[in-house]
Amino acid sequence: MLDVEELFRLYGNDVLRMCTVYLGKRSLAEDAFQDVFVKVMTRSGSYRGDSEVKFWLLSIARNVCLDYLKSSYMRRTTFLGDLLDKTKPQSEEKKRIKPLPGNTVEDRLIESIDHSNPLLDAVQALPAKYKDVILLRFYFDMDNEQIAKQLGITESTVRSRLMRARAKLKDWGKD
């Protein structure tokens, strides 16, 4: 039987970060985080044990995030931040938005993640299939074989996606 507190302790941050990368917004990421753990705990019986709990948990998180992206809510909603990103030059955005002194460390972190990390912005701007390989390869430190198994694709596909994803992120630090 899976212990939710243990899962929180071991994989909570990873799931939340993954959701943030996929969905781009902290609020949506937190909603997805809750849904992920709800599904994990309500479907714990479906865990067959043939893979690590971490990989199983990540696959659930990925599916939840993809469902969010496919949902009508996401397609109909334009976030104010996105609108500002499209209307204002990136350089002006960076100049205008400065880390605000928040009341708590969490607030400050949120602000810094949402508005001041160009690599994270670049990764979030990638298509989902490139986010998959980037996250699994560079955040979760999986090799190509593990990524292929996790995503259900071939290793060559993994390699090609990694190559294309890295090409898209090539200029992330030039600005």
Place this chain on the structure above:
Amino acid sequence: MLGDELKKSLEPIQTSDELLAKTRAAIEKARLEQAAASLNDTSSVSRKASPRLSYFLKAAVPLACIVLVVGGLVLLIPKFSKNSDSTTKSNRSKSEIRAQATEAVAAADTVAEHNKSLDGVSDLVDSEVKEEYDSDNDNNSAAETTTAENRAPEASDTQETTSESENDKNGKGNHYLTPTLEKVISDEKTADTGDYLVCISDDGKSLYLIDKSTGEKIPDSEDHHLPQAEDLDLQENETITGLSFNDEAKMLYITISENGGNSGKQKVYAVTFLSGSSEGFIPILVS
């Protein structure tokens, strides 16, 4: 490197206690919903059992119909058998009725034969009477000096009839009694018909029956009827003077005489007499 940079970028993203608390609440809510859903599943299992019940009902309804039909047949068959018995009885009664009808027809045929024989007797009597009359007429015509020779045969017949009637009126009619008629005419006061005895009343105006087995007088009724005075057209001076019975022909002959039979005419009536009752009568002779 990209990996390190990415990890560094994501490092600030951490779960908060509030988020974990919300998540725990959401998990608990989901578990409750799941428990409720499991209860619903249990009910759905019972719903799944309902098709079995429906199958049972589907099988039970024809069985119930069969049982009802068999029960109905069990209840109805005795009635049918009773009906068949009654039908047999009715058939039997019909056969009995037919037998009775056949007997009645046979009896009717017997009566008809009797009537025919009676007719034969009448014809015989008529022919004998006519022959005697013709012979007498021939003798008389030879003695008369009339112009009857010039008359037509039809006219002579008419004349003969007229003369006969005149003779009757004068009480001087000829007695054309043949042996047959002599048998018929009787002066017996009773006639034995087998089971019954036909008797003449003391005044000679009527007839009555006596049952031979009991010796009692049988009153006139539909079953036991004898011709009465009005049937026989009895005149004041006429009385019934004799009876005779032909057992073979079941014929009762009633002799009626004027003035008590001392003088005058005699009439004989023939009546079919069967089972203690008479049917019709035929005047066969006036002498």
